[in-house]
Amino acid sequence: MKEALALFAKEISSPKKIFITTHVKPDADALGSSLGLANYLIKKGHDVCVVTPSDYPSFLNWMEGNESVLDFSHPDQVDQVKKKLEEAEVIFCLDFSVLNRVNELGELIRASDAFVVNIDHHQDPEDFADFRIWSTKAAATCELVYEMIVDLGDKDLIDKGIAECLYAGIMTDTGGFRHPNTTKNVHLVVAELLELGADTSQIANWIYDSNSVNRLKFIGFAISRRLVVREDLHLAYFAISKKDLKKYQSQTGDTEGLVNYALSLEGIKVAALFSEREDGIKISFRSCTDVAVNKFAAAYFNGGGHKNAAGGKSELGLKETVQLFESLIEEHQEELYHPKPVSV
Ligand code: 5GP
Numbered sequence: 001m002k003e004a005l006a007l008f009a010k011e012i013s014s015p016k017k018i019f020i021t022t023h024v025k026p027d028a029d030a031l032g033s034s035l036g037l038a039n040y041l042i043k044k045g046h047d048v049c050v051v052t053p054s055d056y057p058s059f060l061n062w063m064e065g066n067e068s069v070l071d072f073s074h075p076d077q078v079d080q081v082k083k084k085l086e087e088a089e090v091i092f093c094l095d096f097s098v099l100n101r102v103n104e105l106g107e108l109i110r111a112s113d114a115f116v117v118n119i120d121h122h123q124d125p126e127d128f129a130d131f132r133i134w135s136t137k138a139a140a141t142c143e144l145v146y147e148m149i150v151d152l153g154d155k156d157l158i159d160k161g162i163a164e165c166l167y168a169g170i171m172t173d174t175g176g177f178r179h180p181n182t183t184k185n186v187h188l189v190v191a192e193l194l195e196l197g198a199d200t201s202q203i204a205n206w207i208y209d210s211n212s213v214n215r216l217k218f219i220g221f222a223i224s225r226r227l228v229v230r231e232d233l234h235l236a237y238f239a240i241s242k243k244d245l246k247k248y249q250s251q252t253g254d255t256e257g258l259v260n261y262a263l264s265l266e267g268i269k270v271a272a273l274f275s276e277r278e279d280g281i282k283i284s285f286r287s288c289t290d291v292a293v294n295k296f297a298a299a300y301f302n303g304g305g306h307k308n309a310a311g312g313k314s315e316l317g318l319k320e321t322v323q324l325f326e327s328l329i330e331e332h333q334e335e336l337y338h339p340k341p342v343s344v
């Protein structure tokens with residue numbers, strides 16, 4: 001076992017009070033890595049609590065342990081979460097590496113005396129953890145959690161419930177094994193998860209085939225009425241207003257995946273989705289293999305993420321945000337579409 005991992009293994013060698021959290025609006029990798037890890041740590045005898053900074057889509061609520069997740073944005077659960085955080089001896093931060101991704105929980109974690117562990121695969125991590133398992137080569141945080149459990153010598157503790165949580169994160173973060181992050185290691189890990197009992201077609205069904213009629217109609221509306229294509233800029237985007245979301249009784253998760261329809265257009269290099277939320281404009285960026293949108297998101301929209309899938313936010317109005325975005329792409333298209341090779 002590596003030296004750093006041995007130190008960490010020592011930290012969790014006796015039963016501890018453990019607090020696990022992940023980024024706001026958790027996706028399958030965020031929730032799957034949190035619950036997969038939680039179920040494992042419970043088996044090891046720890047007292048474990050999983051907290052999300054916000055709610056998450058209902059298509060994730062099949063994961064083992066889902067019923068005990070606490071939501072810090074829920075007024076009735078705030079005190080309970082604060083108490084759990086105060087009591088915590090070990091805090092795991094999963095699938096994010098900058099503390100502003102967990103809203104107000106971030107500063108509470110920074111101020112905590114607990115041993116903080118960060119497991120993540122995003123670029124440019126902030127230095128807030130006592131121990132970090134971090135690799136941008138990993139397709140998903142779930143892949144890193146799987147490898148950590150194996151490295152700790154506990155593969156035999158991975159049961160069907162844990163395997164399914166971890167599989168879900170890898171499946172979605174690789175875009176259903178289509179993105180360039182779908183490495184040989186991804187397939188090897190997934191093969192093991194199948195062997196350990198993950199029912200892959202059931203998981204795909206739970207995640208991809210659980211649309212409401214409203215959501216499907218919303219997607220149809222967005223594609224026919226809210227898609228803007230700027231072929232001259234190799235750009236396509238959706239701008240969705242609060243009113244649009246209300247009209248289709250939008251639920252958390254209903255806009256997920258919409259941006260991919262814009263990227264699926266031939267010749268499009270950058271796709272975006274702007275959705276007007278209570279606290280400002282939430283932005284999703286996607287790009288073709290050669291174009292890096294995470295740097296663009298970080299430079300102009302207070303965001304970040306992966307090379308081909310990033311996000312950000314804007315405090316301007318929807319129209320102003322979209323105008324700014326178009327002009328930024330126009331201005332920076334040369335460096336975006338023809339980046340200078342990095343000298344090694
Ligand atoms: P999505 O578009 O699916 O919400 O996010 C795509 C990727 O960008 C995810 O890896 C997510 O973690 C990252 N991301 C989304 N929003 C933000 C943000 O506001 N800040 C940072 N640093 N990353 C983000």
Ligand code: MN
Pocket residue numbers: 029030095121139140141173
């Ligand atoms: Mn992830």
